[in-house]
Amino acid sequence: MNTSTNPTPTRPSVWLTLQAHDAPALIEFYTQAFGFELRARYDEEGTDRVAHAELCWPEGSGGLMMGSHKPAGEWTTQPGTAAAYVVVSDPAVLRQRIVDHGGARSVGELNEKDYGSSDFAVVDPEGNQWSFGTYAGAA
Numbered sequence: 001m002n003t004s005t006n007p008t009p010t011r012p013s014v015w016l017t018l019q020a021h022d023a024p025a026l027i028e029f030y031t032q033a034f035g036f037e038l039r040a041r042y043d044e045e046g047t048d049r050v051a052h053a054e055l056c057w058p059e060g061s062g063g064l065m066m067g068s069h070k071p072a073g074e075w076t077t078q079p080g081t082a083a084a085y086v087v088v089s090d091p092a093v094l095r096q097r098i099v100d101h102g103g104a105r106s107v108g109e110l111n112e113k114d115y116g117s118s119d120f121a122v123v124d125p126e127g128n129q130w131s132f133g134t135y136a137g138a139a
Helices: 022-033 091-101
Strands: 013-022 039-045 050-054 063-068 085-087 118-121 129-133
Touching: 013 022, 022 039, 022 050, 022 063, 022 091, 091 118, 091 129
Parallel strands: 013 063, 085 129
Antiparallel strands: 039 050, 050 063, 118 129
């Protein structure tokens, strides 16, 4: 996707959902290191716990919904167990931004795949696995 044309934002129709031990810190990491855009955040009244947050990927229509870990909640996931693939137009630039930001547990090298993708993998501060690359799926 060409990011220089500033496409009209769309509402995602598929959302990755996760919970975090330190949701405010993970939101900061995702916006500063990865480049997600925070669209909504609702804190639990009187606390620094996040009841619900929405982050959108600026290069497409993907999104992430997240909040503070609620072990006894109706909809709950264990922090650090998510994995996602995100299409990015320039993985080398994003990889360097993540390295420069710090905070990721590991950042893999940029790899060129046989099927034409350029990608890398990273583990965020809570243990979730992310892969960023140019492969946008089968035509």
